[in-house]
Amino acid sequence: MNPSPRDLCHNLNVENGHLxxxxxxxxxxxxxxxxxxxxxxxxxxxxxxxxxxxxxARLFPAGSLVLYASKAASFTKLCRIIQTEGLGLDVVSMGExxxxxxxxxxxxxxxxxxxxxxxxxxxxxxxxxxxxxxADNEEELLCLQAEAAKRNRRQxxxxxxxxxxxxHTYAAVATGQVDSKFGLPxxxxxxxxxxxxxxxxxxxxxxxxxxxxxxxxFTEDVFERSAAVMLAFMADMREKLGFVCxxxxxxxxxxxxxxxxxxxxNIPEKLSSLAAVITAECRRLRLPLPRVLLEPGRSxxxxxxxxxxxxxxxxxxxxxxxYVSVDGGMTxxxxxxxxxxxxxxxxxxxxxxxxxxxxALVGRCCESGDVIQPQAALPASTGRGDLAAVCTTxxxxxxxxxxxxRLPRPxxxxxxxxxxxxxxxxxxxxxxxxxxx
Ligand code: LLP
Numbered sequence: 001m002n003p004s005p006r007d008l009c010h011n012l013n014v015e016n017g018h019l020x021x022x023x024x025x026x027x028x029x030x031x032x033x034x035x036x037x038x039x040x041x042x043x044x045x046x047x048x049x050x051x052x053x054x055x056x057a058r059l060f061p062a063g064s065l066v067l068y069a070s071k072a073a074s075f076t077k078l079c080r081i082i083q084t085e086g087l088g089l090d091v092v093s094m095g096e097x098x099x100x101x102x103x104x105x106x107x108x109x110x111x112x113x114x115x116x117x118x119x120x121x122x123x124x125x126x127x128x129x130x131x132x133x134x135a136d137n138e139e140e141l142l143c144l145q146a147e148a149a150k151r152n153r154r155q156x157x158x159x160x161x162x163x164x165x166x167x168h169t170y171a172a173v174a175t176g177q178v179d180s181k182f183g184l185p186x187x188x189x190x191x192x193x194x195x196x197x198x199x200x201x202x203x204x205x206x207x208x209x210x211x212x213x214x215x216x217x218f219t220e221d222v223f224e225r226s227a228a229v230m231l232a233f234m235a236d237m238r239e240k241l242g243f244v245c246x247x248x249x250x251x252x253x254x255x256x257x258x259x260x261x262x263x264x265x266n267i268p269e270k271l272s273s274l275a276a277v278i279t280a281e282c283r284r285l286r287l288p289l290p291r292v293l294l295e296p297g298r299s300x301x302x303x304x305x306x307x308x309x310x311x312x313x314x315x316x317x318x319x320x321x322x323y324v325s326v327d328g329g330m331t332x333x334x335x336x337x338x339x340x341x342x343x344x345x346x347x348x349x350x351x352x353x354x355x356x357x358x359x360a361l362v363g364r365c366c367e368s369g370d371v372i373q374p375q376a377a378l379p380a381s382t383g384r385g386d387l388a389a390v391c392t393t394x395x396x397x398x399x400x401x402x403x404x405x406r407l408p409r410p411x412x413x414x415x416x417x418x419x420x421x422x423x424x425x426x427x428x429x430x431x432x433x434x435x436x437x
Contacts, residue, residue, distance in 0.1 A: 003260045005351075008344055008391060009303045011041050019348035019389050021306045022415040026348045029420060030308045030387050033413055036328030037308045038398050040073075040423065042081060042416035044304035045394075048267075049085035052296060055271035060278075060292040067111055069252045069297030070096045072395040073305070077414060077423040079103030082300075088131075090252070090295040094124050101128055111158070111249070111293075113210075115182050116140075122147050126155065134158045134210045134249070136183055141198055148203035158210040158249055159198055160184070161191045163229040165222060169214045169255075172339055176213025176226060183211065186233050195237055206243070208290060209234065212251025215298060218263055223250055223270070224277040231278065235285040248278075249293035256302040258392045259342045267299060298395040305394020307333060307410075308348065311386040312364070322359040324378060326388050329363010330370040331407045333390065333397045337369050345376040348389040353379035361388060365405050398424070406432050 005012035005019060013020045018027045022041035030037060052066040067090040068082045074096050080103050082089060088109035091097050100110055108131035114121070115136045122144050125133060135141040135157050148155040160183030165176040175182045184190040198206045213226050227250055234245040254265050275292075282289050309326035316322045335341035345361050347353075355377040363370040372390060401409045408427035413420050 005344075005346065005391070008257065008260055009044075011044050011303070012306075012391065014351040017350065017352040019346055019351050021389075023418060024415055024420065026306070026308055026389055027387055029413065029415075030310070030348070032420070033411060033422070034426065035308050035310045035387070036326070036332055036410040038332070038393065038410050038412045038424075039306045039308065040078070040301070040394055040412055040414050041304045041306075042414050045078070045081055045301055046085055048296075048300045048304065049082065049087055051267040052271070052294065052300075053086055055268050056292070059271055059275035061289050063291040065109065065291070065293050067109075067249075067293055067295045068300050069295045070099070071399060072297030073301045073397075073399050074099050075398075075412060075424050076103040078301075079105050088293075090297075091130075094121055097125060097128055097130060107131060111295075113160070115160075117143075119143055119147070126151060126153070132156045132158060132207065134160050135194075135198065136160045138184075138194060138197055141194070141201065141204070145201040145203050154203055154205050156205050156207050157198065158208050158247060159191075159194055159206065160210045160212075161186060161194075161230065161233065163211050163213065163226045163233075165213045165226050165229065168219045168222075169216050169253075176211060176222075186229065191233065192237065192240070195243060196241055199241060199243060208245045208247030208249065210249040210251065210293075212295065213253060215253045216255045217253040218255040218265065222253070223274050226250060227274060227278050228281055231281040231285060231287060234290070235287055238287070244288070245290050247293060248290040249295065250274075252295040252297050252299075254296060254299040256298050256392060256395065258302075259344050262342075265299065300395075302392050302395035305392065305397060307390045307393040307397065309388045309390070311347075311382060311384055311388055314359075314383055322357060323362050324359045324376070324382055324388070325362050325364060326372070327364055328407075328410065329365045329372060330367075330402075331363070331365060331404050332401045332410055333363075333372055333393060334400050334402070335396060336371050336373060343373050343393070344391045345373050345378065346389045346391070347378050347382050348387040350379045350381065350386065353381060356380055357382060361390070365407070403427075403432060408432055 067088040092114040107129040162185040357380040411426040412424040
């Protein structure tokens with residue numbers, strides 16, 4: 001017996017043999033908008049936002065803020081949804097800043113991260129009035145001081161610190177350990193030197209500290225441990241440098257369920273236990289409670305997304321494997337190719353049939369690594385023209401899409417209350433050559 005889609009996520013269901021997403025028939029959506037197609041469920045995005053904002057209002061001091069990590073997915077309509085839910089934004093590039101500006105996002109609630117900000121990036125951020133820059137290293141800090149001085153401004157900054165914690169996730173997304181390209185470590189004394197340097201800059205206001213240990217994290221106590229390490233560092237720095245840390249940003253990373261066997265992460269419970277640790281540690285260290293920031297990306301948008309494809313061929317290699325190919329692939333979802341990520345796949349127009357055919361769901365790109373899922377289970381009758389659905393694709397799919405093989409990127413369609421509207425249009429062949437001169 002296959003577990004039901006509804007058990008994977010509340011916004012999936014089956015009606016008349018068809019997969020529904022956000023209450024709408026995916027077969028009808030594919031017929032209307034074509035494939036490959038990204039769908040995003042607005043109500044789920046809002047619901048995920050509220051799990052954080054309600055928890056924050058209950059648990060953390062006034063001025064604490066949830067920042068949506070726009071690297072997970074960024075387009076103007078999404079920025080507007082995030083804005084109306086009262087979150088701030090974590091951005092990492094001029095492109096993400098520009099998207100926020102275009103959406104009319106309040107720039108004072110934008111935090112600019114990245115381990116490599118060019119002078120042009122810093123100038124752009126200051127021009128656009130980005131509220132806070134999260135300095136990653138000393139060179140960047142000094143560049144920021146110079147640019148703020150030119151504008152005769154005192155710019156709010158956080159400093160990125162590595163707490164020395166291994167989040168036990170896949171290597172490409174682990175960032176909290178000492179050996180990392182991000183931030184400066186406590187262990188080596190570099191974090192202290194960084195803070196001392198920052199405090200000497202007349203045009204910078206060091207509001208606090210930032211860390212991010214990793215992404216797709218399920219391990220019980222990672223955030224609590226990093227909070228404890230950061231608070232101990234704060235207490236030490238108060239003593240040594242007289243620094244009072246007003247803001248503690250613990251980054252993003254709560255995991256999302258991609259397959260039925262993944263654990264469920266209960267965000268309200270996680271926030272409660274995190275708040276308990278922060279409160280107890282502050283009391284023990286006699287520190288004032290800082291404003292708390294978190295930067296969820298995946299846990300806001302991943303389960304709000306679903307991708308639809310049309311099946312092209314079903315190739316059985318006897319004694320080996322069956323390959324089901326679709327009209328997209330690593331260009332719209334590179335996550336299996338990059339990280340071996342798991343996904344739940346269905347044939348959306350054959351939901352009443354047993355999924356009894358083990359197969360690899362593969363893309364159309366010209367390389368063998370173009371696999372969406374190597375061990376999918378689909379109905380034995382799967383064939384050309386069927387509609388394949390890949391669930392939980394709202395995070396790091398559209399935002400990591402490419403034009404490899406000169407494939408146009410799919411559109412993003414936002415679903416809400418029975419309506420469907422295009423948020424990002426489908427790329428055309430003209431778009432593909434638009435930059436060629
Ligand atoms: N804050 C910082 C500083 C980050 O580096 C990240 C993610 C986040 C917040 C958001 O983390 P989330 O809540 O989404 O886990 N492309 C990879 C994920 C890369 C994550 C990079 N940083 C993937 O597809 O799994």
